[in-house]
Amino acid sequence: MRFSIQKDYLVKGVQEVMKAVSLRTTIPILTGIKISVNEEGVSLTGSDSDISIESFIPIEENGKEIVEVHQAGSIVLQAKYFSEIVKKLPRETVEIEVESHFMTKIKSGKSEFNLNGLDPEEYPLLPQIEEHHVFQIPTDLLKHMIRQTVFAVSTSETRPILTGVNWKVYNSELVCIATDSHRLALRKAKVSGRNVPEEFKANVVIPGKSLNELSKILDESEEAVDIVITDYQVLFRTKHLLFFSRLLEGSYPDTSRLIPTESKTDIFVNTKEFLQAIDRASLLARDGRNNVVRFSTLEQRMIEISSNSPEIGKVVEEVQCEQIEGEDLKISFSAKYMMDALKALDSSEIKISFTGAMRPFLIRTANDDSIIQLILPVRTY
Amino acid sequence: MRFSIQKDYLVKGVQEVMKAVSLRTTIPILTGIKISVNEEGVSLTGSDSDISIESFIPIEENGKEIVEVHQAGSIVLQAKYFSEIVKKLPRETVEIEVESHFMTKIKSGKSEFNLNGLDPEEYPLLPQIEEHHVFQIPTDLLKHMIRQTVFAVSTSETRPILTGVNWKVYNSELVCIATDSHRLALRKAKVSGRNVPEEFKANVVIPGKSLNELSKILDESEEAVDIVITDYQVLFRTKHLLFFSRLLEGSYPDTSRLIPTESKTDIFVNTKEFLQAIDRASLLARDGRNNVVRFSTLEQRMIEISSNSPEIGKVVEEVQCEQIEGEDLKISFSAKYMMDALKALDSSEIKISFTGAMRPFLIRTANDDSIIQLILPVRTY
Structure with a gap:
């Protein structure tokens, strides 16, 4: 793998995927960020196994060249060091090259780092989600809906299901409900769907922590976020980001009578x-x-x-x-x-x-x- | 004691003396702020017994009435609550009145607090400092001298004297030295004195923590700070502030040969x-x-x-x-x-x-x- 990239794009992408990286995980490979390069651009991936984030940096954007690929490939680099290094590099352009034994050279101006990388084959694959039903919701509305409900989730693990927000889709309406059994927050909004039959229903529980991280990573904009809900995962997708969260297992209490x-x-x-x-x-x-x-x-x-x-x-x-x-x-x-x-x-x-x-x-x-x-x-x- | 005061002056004064208040002290009276009112204005005092700060708010300033005194007196109020309360009061004017048993009423608009006060007679007196020799130094220079040396003090209590900054006055020159025995910072400057004989010498050690707090409390300005050094205490005085710090006991190592x-x-x-x-x-x-x-x-x-x-x-x-x-x-x-x-x-x-x-x-x-x-x-x- 060998490529050069505009530093500011790399910094932004690394910051995004860092939101999913836990430095205290017991799975060593997940303390790293996976970098994959092909002829379309550079993908960065971070995961703590609950949340996985993939940020994509294209070869060019609006006619501006961002990445120059010399050789496709992939590597996993320690997130803690890699994220600090890229922020502090001296020049606008960064060259990254994987040499033997996953040793990775990062060069910018007269600064040269050689980091011990990890085998990218050991990095877990992202969930494969079949996109039968895709909902869309403007980013700013999604951020509002999260902010207006997620604070009410339970912080106690006594009833784990209450640490998540109940998302229900029915009749093209999304209803978000959070309760810690002392208070409840409910927010609903119309959503539009692609290939979604009118009788489609969903009823899932998304961890509050995932929604908080998602909200932080999304820019305030009116662009739509694609949402794909499956049995075990939910995927949020923007132009250059994939955000996966696992769902909480168990059934959420019926709050309507409350x-x-x-x-x-x-x-x-x-x-x-x-x-x-x-x-x-x-x-x-x-x-x-x-x-x-x-x-x-x-x-x-x-x-x-x-x-x-x-x-x-x-x-x-x-x-x-x-x-x-x-x-x-x-x-x-x-x-x-x-x-x-x-x-x-x-x-x-x-x-x-x-x-x-x-x-x-x-x-x-x-x-x-x-x-x-x-x-x-x-x-x- | 009964007076009314402009809220923003009270908030600023309380914030200043709070820098000396430790909420974890073992001396209960020192968890409070002392308020004293006389015909000249309001004095606020906070102390953790190492540092004592007194902030004075005059009856009027530049022709603007700040305090209206109805009855002189004093009280000690719990710093933790009093500082939060004054910040959040709804109107520009605050009335404070001590009733029986040190019960203190704080009123602003339609908000009324009744706080259990403490006996002001129990509050320790500030050090009495005889002002034989007063030095003067511009505030901004003093802040620079602190910043350029205090970071080098030792953070370990193995040699307590090294947790302070050595201040030496000789020939109308102030020399500040800090070292943790691995590095050393030295800064000197001319100081002017009032009633200070030319042969006057001082050689004291001021706790690094005191200098850090002093630096935070001083506004960046060219106004002079008065400095009075005695055997056990140093006093910094500005127009409306008194800042006392105890000195560290023991002799500072001779660093000149280093x-x-x-x-x-x-x-x-x-x-x-x-x-x-x-x-x-x-x-x-x-x-x-x-x-x-x-x-x-x-x-x-x-x-x-x-x-x-x-x-x-x-x-x-x-x-x-x-x-x-x-x-x-x-x-x-x-x-x-x-x-x-x-x-x-x-x-x-x-x-x-x-x-x-x-x-x-x-x-x-x-x-x-x-x-x-x-x-x-x-x-x-």
Whole structure:
């Protein structure tokens, strides 16, 4: 293998596949990045066996020559060193050549590295995915849907299935649901499909960690991402990236009955003021009592948020609402869950719908039912 | 105690004194910030018993009213909570009032906190320093002198005196020296004094940690800092800040004989190119062998920097020099120490003076003898 390449393309590609590389893996070959070169360009691959990422750098792009291939081939180089080296090379062009015994020479200007490579035949093959059904979704919408749900997954391994986000496709609609059993986030959107029959259904659980990494690697753009869901893997594909994630095994709980369909108290409030008041009220509650604040409706469209930690002190916040409809209410909930939900909503005004002090309540934007945040209250004594 | 204050001044003052507060101290009162109010303004104090910082906020500044005092007094509030609270208060003005049993009310807009305060009588008094001799040094020069020396202090407690920087005043000159016994940094500058006799001498050791905190707290400006050195304490004073640090006990080693006065090989090189080559050459050496690189003079004003880690690979860098004078040389040294020294020098061109492969060598700027960086080579086998 021998080729020369524009450094900035190489750096970007290496950074992308590094998102999948774990330096602490027990499988030595996976601490490396696989480099494959053929007449079309250079493929870089990183994997931690849960996530696999392949980044492709073409020979040329928009008439600009990026790669010059002298001899096709492949090699695996230690990710930790290779990623640092390429970032720091002195010139715009890098030459990479594999010599005997996988010894690999990396040259740029008057800088010359010789790295001990690993046998590329030992590197695991990427999943072979049959593309019967391909969905498409704009990149920016996909990033939103991930951000608005993934924070609510469980961080505990007690119920592993809850560490993932439930993705359901039905009637050309994608519904993403995450819950840690104390709160739930739901986001839905229309998706378009290629060769997808109308009666096509999918119901899978994607690890939260995979979605977080995917979101980081995708540029904010309106270009579409192709999504292929199979029984054990999901593939996200952009112009130059393949992102594979394994799926979680097991069935996701049915969450539809959790979401109340009626309400007894509806509150309309400015998101920012409400968020800041919750944030302050929780300042004294962070250490003890799981960050719980009290919420009460007052007269004249006012609500009170308060918290009391006998050893530290107490805090009372009043917030003016746009509107309060229905019964008076006193309820306690986790300030952290509320702040997470408010940040996910992306709306200057929100509506909170309660059905009593001991029942889950919903936080939504005023006129948009594509996103729902649900929180279970906390019993206080 | 009761007063109201502009929030941004309070936030800035609290941030400053927080630099001295350790939340893990074993002395409970020192987890607090002391607030004292009199007719001149508000003083905030934080201390971890090594460093004490007092920040003063005057009643008014440039004709703008900052503080309105209703009743003088003092209180100690938990730093962890108080600092978070003041940052997040909703309005521009904050009212603080101490009620019975040190209970303290903090109000801003519709937000009201009641914090359990501590008895201000229990808070230790700041050192009383007799100001016989006051030196003055511009803030930006002081920050430079700290930055150019403090990185070279020892991080090991084996010889505690080496964790500090040796400050010597003699003949209206301040000399700062730091060494961890493998490298040494020296920076000197003229200082002006008030009521300071010409024969005045001082020779103290200031903890590196204190100087780092001091440097962070000082704004980059040409205003002068007052410095008062006593037997056990040093005081730095700006317009609104008092910064006390204890001194390290014991005598600092005499480092003057360490610095070679002649050289056998002098190299003049571009700092940035040399630094980047060292950085790359050290990439493969970071884990093992203490980050050591080899340095050799070549023909035609070239030097070679190389490193070899049998398990990972090897790297060879060549750098063009401005000039090489004297004998050929092969030497090994710590890349980290060299990079630290180069970054401290602030110069686009540097001169390195060697007196043999086993002797300490000097790195300086071409025409300025106010700063010297010294490194001991590493014996390689």
